Amino acid sequence: MKLNVVTGQDTPILRIVCDKVENFDKDLKKLAKDMIETMHATNGIGIAAPQVGVNARIFISAINSDTRKPKELVCVNPEVLYRSPEQVVAEEGCLSLPQKFGNVKRASEIFVRFYDLKGKEQNLRLIGMDARVFLHELDHLNGVLFIDKLEKFKIF
Numbered sequence: 001m002k003l004n005v006v007t008g009q010d011t012p013i014l015r016i017v018c019d020k021v022e023n024f025d026k027d028l029k030k031l032a033k034d035m036i037e038t039m040h041a042t043n044g045i046g047i048a049a050p051q052v053g054v055n056a057r058i059f060i061s062a063i064n065s066d067t068r069k070p071k072e073l074v075c076v077n078p079e080v081l082y083r084s085p086e087q088v089v090a091e092e093g094c095l096s097l098p099q100k101f102g103n104v105k106r107a108s109e110i111f112v113r114f115y116d117l118k119g120k121e122q123n124l125r126l127i128g129m130d131a132r133v134f135l136h137e138l139d140h141l142n143g144v145l146f147i148d149k150l151e152k153f154k155i156f
């Protein structure tokens with residue numbers, strides 16, 4: 001089922017630190033399925049629970065989105081274990097901030113840990129766009145939007 005996407009930079013659900021997921025139950029699976037459907041319907045490459053009005057630390061992050069083998073990662077209670085000192089600036093947008101785009105600096109490589117829908121721990125190394133999407137979605141779980149961290153300069 002496609003869910004409504006919450007928009008607006010001052011919308012309360014987009015500005016809270018979300019609660020940890022404790023129950024890996026069928027409600028969580030249903031939420032993840034609906035979030036994936038919503039992400040595809042809106043042509044997004046990531047979507048976080050608060051963006052569909054849910055206070056929970058779960059997001060969907062598309063990886064390999066620039067290839068023929070895109071895959072959706074369902075990330076529950078995600079954490080970043082390592083961020084490379086090398087950072088890259090690239091343009092971002094957000095389903096919750098329609099028509100807004102801007103340059104954000106993020107680590108070019110990260111090591112992350114999260115739990116899948118079965119509650120099994122997953123560890124991954126992500127680079128480039130995959131790292132960027134993961135970090136953008138993780139920010140959502142902490143009430144942070146990309147417009148909070150815009151670079152002061154423009155790239156043309």
Ligand SMILES: [Zn+2]
Nearest residue numbers: 093094095096
């Ligand atoms: Zn976003």
